[in-house]
Amino acid sequence: MTQEEEEVVLLDYWPSPFGTMARIALVEKGVNYIHKFEDLSNKSPLLLEMNPVHHKIPVLVHKGKSICESNIIIQYIDEIWKNNFPLLPCExxxxxxxxxxxxxxxxxxxxxxxxxxxxxxxxxxxxxxxxxxxxxxxxxxxxxxxxxxxxxxxxxxxxxxxxxxxxxxxxxxxxxxxxxxxxxxxxxxxxxxxxxxxxxxxxxxxxxxxxxxxxxxxxxxxx
Amino acid sequence: MTQEEEEVVLLDYWPSPFGTMARIALVEKGVNYIHKFEDLSNKSPLLLEMNPVHHKIPVLVHKGKSICESNIIIQYIDEIWKNNFPLLPCExxxxxxxxxxxxxxxxxxxxxxxxxxxxxxxxxxxxxxxxxxxxxxxxxxxxxxxxxxxxxxxxxxxxxxxxxxxxxxxxxxxxxxxxxxxxxxxxxxxxxxxxxxxxxxxxxxxxxxxxxxxxxxxxxxxx
The missing domain is CATH 1.20.1050.10 (Glutathione S-transferase Yfyf (Class Pi); Chain A, domain 2)
Structure with missing residues (x-):
């Protein structure tokens, strides 16, 4: 696996409640990630490419693929790093x-x-x-x-x-x-x-x- | 388990796209259920009790507990009757x-x-x-x-x-x-x-x- 494929990147905006949710989930799971902050008045080409539908943060980029929408990101994090602290109940x-x-x-x-x-x-x-x-x-x-x-x-x-x-x-x-x-x-x-x-x-x-x-x-x- | 606890009930409105989604998921899984249709201009006490937040159909009542919001209902159906035809991918x-x-x-x-x-x-x-x-x-x-x-x-x-x-x-x-x-x-x-x-x-x-x-x-x- 190349370095890029292993990398976890979070496209984020610090004051956003939805960005905050993704950050908390990553810290709870002990995942190291690269934090990229967006200027929402001048969105990066990477954000537009990774979330072509909504152009919104947060976006999690993992193994070169993007996951959008905070609640979907949290469930993805829970399912990928499933041996650590579980975020969703089992039942x-x-x-x-x-x-x-x-x-x-x-x-x-x-x-x-x-x-x-x-x-x-x-x-x-x-x-x-x-x-x-x-x-x-x-x-x-x-x-x-x-x-x-x-x-x-x-x-x-x-x-x-x-x-x-x-x-x-x-x-x-x-x-x-x-x-x-x-x-x-x-x-x-x-x-x-x-x-x-x-x-x-x-x-x-x-x-x-x-x-x-x-x-x-x-x-x-x-x- | 009493009969009521075993029962699967769907509170529904026939033309609703969201109700339709719940119906399709139940049929795909081969689940027998009781279908209760709502008059949306005069909602039943059962609907108001089972979805006190949104008062909306569809509501799935299973083992006396309610599950609301079509996408959540479909995921619940997939997780409960998990040995039948899977609805969500594994990966x-x-x-x-x-x-x-x-x-x-x-x-x-x-x-x-x-x-x-x-x-x-x-x-x-x-x-x-x-x-x-x-x-x-x-x-x-x-x-x-x-x-x-x-x-x-x-x-x-x-x-x-x-x-x-x-x-x-x-x-x-x-x-x-x-x-x-x-x-x-x-x-x-x-x-x-x-x-x-x-x-x-x-x-x-x-x-x-x-x-x-x-x-x-x-x-x-x-x-």
């Missing part, structure tokens, strides 16, 4: 449930977070209300477990922790601290996750997230 | 690729089809152009293979065939026959799929699809 119903929650997070939690970031007045308030509703739902799913899958950190934790990080940023940015009051178990879960090496090394800081938001807002208002 | 890269294409079909092909159904003038024309683009992309992915996964019918075929059926309906409804001219391999693939028992038993007829469209349009204009 089919638990796997289906984990996939459902990740899909829920990527659609609903992400969608409402974008409303809080980019919306004004009523739309922003709607986004906040929705985030409280989704957080309560997720807290109920978590229950008294340490992590969403039980005793071990896994797929759903990886998908939610970047958005939990956004909730922290929203505290100062959008005067939003309802989650702390309404979802104490979720906050304890969040603190537990933040202590993991894979998470603390992969999450952007609040400042980086806020900086990215300002850049996006500038770009979007131009667009 | 991780091929699995990732199949998941990517199914996601592409559910987002892009479905989105553009809805534009053709519901849009007017320019929006409808945009939808048609997009459908030609997506069909060409899928034809390239298919290449000279019998099915998307190779020699055997599987996950991607199940996800695309209900929308291929829509393309046939669009021929008369929206004066749209570009696919036949531009994508001859895809048309041959479609004809091949339509000959399978699992597909021919599960697909709604053109008339049923058109009837459902009229009902939706009525409902949506009220909403």
């Amino acid at each position: 089919p119903y638990q796997r289906a449930k984990a996939r459902f929650l990740v899909d829920f997070i990527n659609k609903k939690v992400h969608g409402s977070s974008v409303k809080v970031w980019m919306g004004q007045n009523e739309e922003q308030e709607d986004g906040k209300k929705e985030l409280v509703e989704w957080s309560k739902f997720l807290e109920e799913e978590l229950g008294d477990k340490l992590y969403f899958g039980g005793d071990e950190f896994g797929f759903v934790d990886i998908a939610f922790v970047p958005f939990y990080n956004w909730l922290i940023v929203f505290k100062t940015f959008a005067n939003f601290n309802t989650i702390e009051i309404e979802c104490p178990k979720l906050v304890m879960w969040g603190e537990r996750c933040l202590k993991r090496d894979s998470v603390s090394k992969s999450l952007p800081t609040s400042d980086q997230v806020y900086q990215a938001y300002l850049e996006f807002k500038k770009g979007w208002s131009h667009g | 991780p890269y091929q699995r990732a690729k199949a998941r990517f294409l199914v996601d592409f079909i559910n987002k892009k092909v479905h989105g553009s089809s809805v534009k053709v159904w519901m849009g007017q003038n320019e929006e409808q024309e945009d939808g048609k152009k997009e459908l030609v683009e997506w069909s060409k992309f899928l034809e390239e992915e298919l290449g000279d293979k019998l099915y998307f996964g190779g020699d055997e019918f599987g996950f991607v075929d199940i996800a695309f065939v209900p929308f291929y059926n829509w393309l046939i309906v669009f021929k008369t409804f929206a004066n749209f026959n570009t696919i036949e001219i531009e994508c001859p391999k895809l048309v041959m693939w479609g004809e091949r799929c339509l000959k399978r028992d699992s597909v021919s038993k599960s697909l709604p007829t053109s008339d049923q699809v058109y009837q459902a469209y009229l009902e939706f349009k009525k409902g949506w204009s009220h909403g």
Whole structure:
């Protein structure tokens, strides 16, 4: 096998929650990889070639082939490096449930977070209300477990922790601290996750997230 | 195990492409199930209980537990009845690729089809152009293979065939026959799929699809 075929490359953008998920999964599995950061206002020819359909990060390039979409990347990582720490449960119903929650997070939690970031007045308030509703739902799913899958950190934790990080940023940015009051178990879960090496090394800081938001807002208002 | 725990129930709506996918997967696996059809303008308490987040069909109820979202249902079916005809490939890269294409079909092909159904003038024309683009992309992915996964019918075929059926309906409804001219391999693939028992038993007829469209349009204009 040539060096290029063995190589694992992640095309990424540091503040992206979806990029963060791929990073956490790779660290959990102990995979060495080359990190290539994209300028999203001037995407590289490599990104356009490796994700010709969506032109979006993250893209994992392994053995010269590309894998796109964060939830598909995490499942691929779990299936390729399967002898290390498992990310998805073994049992089919638990796997289906984990996939459902990740899909829920990527659609609903992400969608409402974008409303809080980019919306004004009523739309922003709607986004906040929705985030409280989704957080309560997720807290109920978590229950008294340490992590969403039980005793071990896994797929759903990886998908939610970047958005939990956004909730922290929203505290100062959008005067939003309802989650702390309404979802104490979720906050304890969040603190537990933040202590993991894979998470603390992969999450952007609040400042980086806020900086990215300002850049996006500038770009979007131009667009 | 009680009778209820053994039971497989599918909450469904006959003309739905997502419901169709679940039906095809169950027939391919030879699973006996109870079919419950929903009136989408007056959803049953069972549907609201079994899919409390999205209130959408299809929902698979197995051993008293619910599995939601068509692509997750198909993967669950494949993992539970794993000794029968496999629906997903074994190899991780091929699995990732199949998941990517199914996601592409559910987002892009479905989105553009809805534009053709519901849009007017320019929006409808945009939808048609997009459908030609997506069909060409899928034809390239298919290449000279019998099915998307190779020699055997599987996950991607199940996800695309209900929308291929829509393309046939669009021929008369929206004066749209570009696919036949531009994508001859895809048309041959479609004809091949339509000959399978699992597909021919599960697909709604053109008339049923058109009837459902009229009902939706009525409902949506009220909403």
